[in-house]
């Protein structure tokens with residue numbers, strides 16, 4: 169495994185993207201940073217992580233035959249890989265909050281930022297950025313519903329071993345994409361999905377709160393929600409939020 173360790177960098181995702189433009193790097197090359205000065209989250213948010221306490225890393229994966237239309241399977245595979253690699257020693261339920269946050273009960277323990285490099289209708293390379301809260305005990309007051317592995321299990325972690333295990337498990341689930349076993353991947357994802365089939369309060373993009381139930385994930389990765397009047401609606405990431413967090 170090719171792991172590049174950095175003390176400080178703006179963002180490991182930005183770094184590995186730039187590196188792959190400059191030199192040929194192998195699939196599954198990993199960049200991990202002790203500290204990110206400009207960590208990036210989904211939808212243009214920032215990712216804050218206390219120096220030296222957590223894992224912030226990116227892995228570059230190359231694909232031979234992966235259609236853009238199947239891109240959500242990558243979110244599924246990465247989420248499942250993270251879930252599988254952190255569940256040892258944790259008795260509380262760990263779930264995937266659509267699209268790809270990892271939760272312990274209602275609190276986020278890891279976030280994923282995937283950036284794809286396309287050629288035509290194909291994903292040629294993906295940069296998978298993962299922020300996993302490991303030893304951080306206290307979080308800024310303005311960040312709600314967040315936790316760390318240490319807060320959940322009370323354990324201390326060997327960060328190097330944990331990183332290697334994460335990559336191994338991400339690779340394991342990415343094999344389902346390479347073998348085009350999309351149905352299996354989706355079933356595994358749905359089985360670990362937070363609030364699947366449960367009455368849940370959502371917020372739409374205008375801030376209106378409504379009750380619904382997640383009943384499926386569409387081919388393109390949209391959240392399929394059954395409303396109170398039994399009508400079904402599909403939402404993308406910008407169109408819906410969980411009202412609780």
Ligand code: BTN
Pocket residue numbers: 178179180181182204206207208209210211213215223224225226269278279280281296297298299
């Ligand atoms: C989110 O939940 O909003 C996604 C957070 C992703 C954070 C990780 S930390 C390592 C990598 N580099 C970044 O700048 N972002 C991702």
